[in-house]
Amino acid sequence: MTKPVVILVRPQMGENIGAAARAMLNFGLDELRLVAPRDGWPSAQADAMSAGALDKMSAVQVFESVCDAIADCHYIAATTARLREMNKPVLTPSELAETYASRSGEGQKVALLFGAERSGLNNDEVAMAHSIVNIPANPDFSSLNLAQAVLLVGYEMFQAQCAIEPVAEVDPPAPQADFENFFTRLESELDKGGFFRTEELKPITLRNLRTMFLRGDFSQQEISTLHGIVTSLRSK
Amino acid sequence: MTKPVVILVRPQMGENIGAAARAMLNFGLDELRLVAPRDGWPSAQADAMSAGALDKMSAVQVFESVCDAIADCHYIAATTARLREMNKPVLTPSELAETYASRSGEGQKVALLFGAERSGLNNDEVAMAHSIVNIPANPDFSSLNLAQAVLLVGYEMFQAQCAIEPVAEVDPPAPQADFENFFTRLESELDKGGFFRTEELKPITLRNLRTMFLRGDFSQQEISTLHGIVTSLRSK
Numbered sequence: 001m002t003k004p005v006v007i008l009v010r011p012q013m014g015e016n017i018g019a020a021a022r023a024m025l026n027f028g029l030d031e032l033r034l035v036a037p038r039d040g041w042p043s044a045q046a047d048a049m050s051a052g053a054l055d056k057m058s059a060v061q062v063f064e065s066v067c068d069a070i071a072d073c074h075y076i077a078a079t080t081a082r083l084r085e086m087n088k089p090v091l092t093p094s095e096l097a098e099t100y101a102s103r104s105g106e107g108q109k110v111a112l113l114f115g116a117e118r119s120g121l122n123n124d125e126v127a128m129a130h131s132i133v134n135i136p137a138n139p140d141f142s143s144l145n146l147a148q149a150v151l152l153v154g155y156e157m158f159q160a161q162c163a164i165e166p167v168a169e170v171d172p173p174a175p176q177a178d179f180e181n182f183f184t185r186l187e188s189e190l191d192k193g194g195f196f197r198t199e200e201l202k203p204i205t206l207r208n209l210r211t212m213f214l215r216g217d218f219s220q221q222e223i224s225t226l227h228g229i230v231t232s233l234r235s236k
Numbered sequence: 237m238t239k240p241v242v243i244l245v246r247p248q249m250g251e252n253i254g255a256a257a258r259a260m261l262n263f264g265l266d267e268l269r270l271v272a273p274r275d276g277w278p279s280a281q282a283d284a285m286s287a288g289a290l291d292k293m294s295a296v297q298v299f300e301s302v303c304d305a306i307a308d309c310h311y312i313a314a315t316t317a318r319l320r321e322m323n324k325p326v327l328t329p330s331e332l333a334e335t336y337a338s339r340s341g342e343g344q345k346v347a348l349l350f351g352a353e354r355s356g357l358n359n360d361e362v363a364m365a366h367s368i369v370n371i372p373a374n375p376d377f378s379s380l381n382l383a384q385a386v387l388l389v390g391y392e393m394f395q396a397q398c399a400i401e402p403v404a405e406v407d408p409p410a411p412q413a414d415f416e417n418f419f420t421r422l423e424s425e426l427d428k429g430g431f432f433r434t435e436e437l438k439p440i441t442l443r444n445l446r447t448m449f450l451r452g453d454f455s456q457q458e459i460s461t462l463h464g465i466v467t468s469l470r471s472k
Binding site for chain 2: 023025026027028051052053056092094135136137138140141142143144148151152155158159171186189190193194195208209212213215216217218219222225226228229230231232233234235
């Protein structure tokens with residue numbers, strides 16, 4: 001799969017470039033391009049904020065215009081806070097990630113454009129994109145900083161990239177026979193302790209108990225712990 | 237729908253608390269709790285970094301322990317970078333968001349625990365949670381800062397909030413304080429019965445027990461049934 005390229009357009013603070021680089025590498029993106037960075041490049045502030053990410057990524061490329069920066073790309077998505085009146089598809093980050101997964105699978109190079117800190121992308125730049133990416137957020141407090149926008153888009157790309165398998169497995173529940181065995185013992189011990197007020201209510205109470213204990217999905221190890229608990233409580 | 241509570245445990249830098257608050261409000265989360273913040277509370281650094289978020293949120297509450305901070309919550313998820321050897325479900329942020337959407341639809345209060353900047357949550361704190369949340373990231377560069385972890389979890393919550401309607405039917409779990417109360421009693425009764433072989437192993441055994449019993453998601457009624465079981469088993 002071809003990895004997407006992140007393009008920061010007229011970024012101002014070196015710190016923000018560094019934080020964006022860190023967010024990129026967190027999700028395995030390692031190709032960063034800059035269009036006309038205000039304070040030039042390289043940047044000591046960017047290095048410091050990247051927490052080592054810039055050293056591990058491909059060398060950052062600097063371009064004079066968006067047009068140059070996207071020349072070798074096949075699909076361009078423009079991240080914007082405001083929605084524009086342009087007849088382009090507006091995607092959520094997760095929809096973009098799906099688009100990316102299928103296009104990059106075909107060998108296409110996908111570029112993600114992010115505008116300057118305050119001003120964002122201008123209309124001509126947005127017009128160069130195939131789609132607009134809009135991050136759904138609290139309408140009363142929607143301002144995300146540059147690195148956070150990069151983080152969220154990178155996160156969604158990363159989810160799409162690896163078909164996500166569970167990170168760790170919980171122990172499997174014990175075979176039902178082990179559970180029954182414990183449950184039978186519990187019933188008999190509760191009987192001795194006078195737990196069931198009346199014979200009439202006993203079946204209902206037992207059903208409720210069974211429901212409770214079944215919900216635990218106890219493993220074999222845990223069933224034997226439960227036996228230990230009963231033994232311990234019955235002692236003396 | 238009940239909104240989730242974000243709990244920062246022993247946060248160090250006020251700046252990080254402020255950045256986390258901003259990330260929360262970006263996705264509509266407005267209840268922040270702090271456990272033992274290193275530099276006290278309120279914090280001028282936090283105010284500055286929150287970009288106005290702290291003023292718009294509910295007043296931040298400060299607690300001395302995780303136990304106190306989660307007392308009124310019904311479901312606790314612990315965000316950790318390292319996976320622990322605990323028999324708890326490990327969720328991605330989007331799986332957590334689904335869980336949250338269905339539980340909050342039933343009126344349950346969901347709490348998200350985030351540990352201190354470097355050290356994270358300790359094992360006893362993780363043990364109090366029903367599930368562990370792990371953010372899948374680049375294994376070679378996985379370190380996210382606190383605000384970014386909050387941002388990603390908040391983002392997924394926000395996506396899920398709109399989508400899923402409540403499942404309902406099952407009794408809601410008891411508030412965490414009821415569970416603690418039962419668990420404390422169980423521990424003391426097990427002590428009397430000689431359940432814990434050595435003082436050394438006791439903390440680990442208790443963590444495992446807690447994990448088992450938390451999985452049951454017991455309602456108030458069921459917690460009182462558990463008390464009844466202990467009483468009955470202890471009787472001669």
